[in-house]
Amino acid sequence: MKSSIEAVLEYLVVKALVGRSDILNALQDYFIHNKSPSVIAARYGLSKHQVRGYVQRVVEKAGSIAKARVIVRRSSPYVMRIRPVVKHTSYGMVRCLVCGDEMPALVAEDHVRKYHQGLVEEYVATVIQLLKREIRAARAAKGVDTKA
């Protein structure tokens, strides 16, 4: 069974891989900067309903709002560095840079989940490693502080 952190990261990684930085930014605005769904919606050209939907998905996967906030805040710098694997071609269509298939942008997420799950898992594992390293570094820094 997947951990809540893995589930949230998988969700965020897939959004990054299909180039939906607007959704990632919207989630950061909500969880990190405490913006309201209506403000966020206007900013990224989404509907309030969509913003609430993305937030809800992350909260469900995390298990609580507090946990969602921590995961989004900690992982965002790493998730935002992931390069998209789809490229927009003609109107509403994208090409997958991994396998070369062309498809409607609407099904790009399903495509990545279905055919490039290994890539998604690799990115999730990498982000988890980086987060662990960050936690270890923070603990080490604290240790230095108490000794000083």
Ligand SMILES: [Zn+2]
């Ligand atoms: Zn592909």
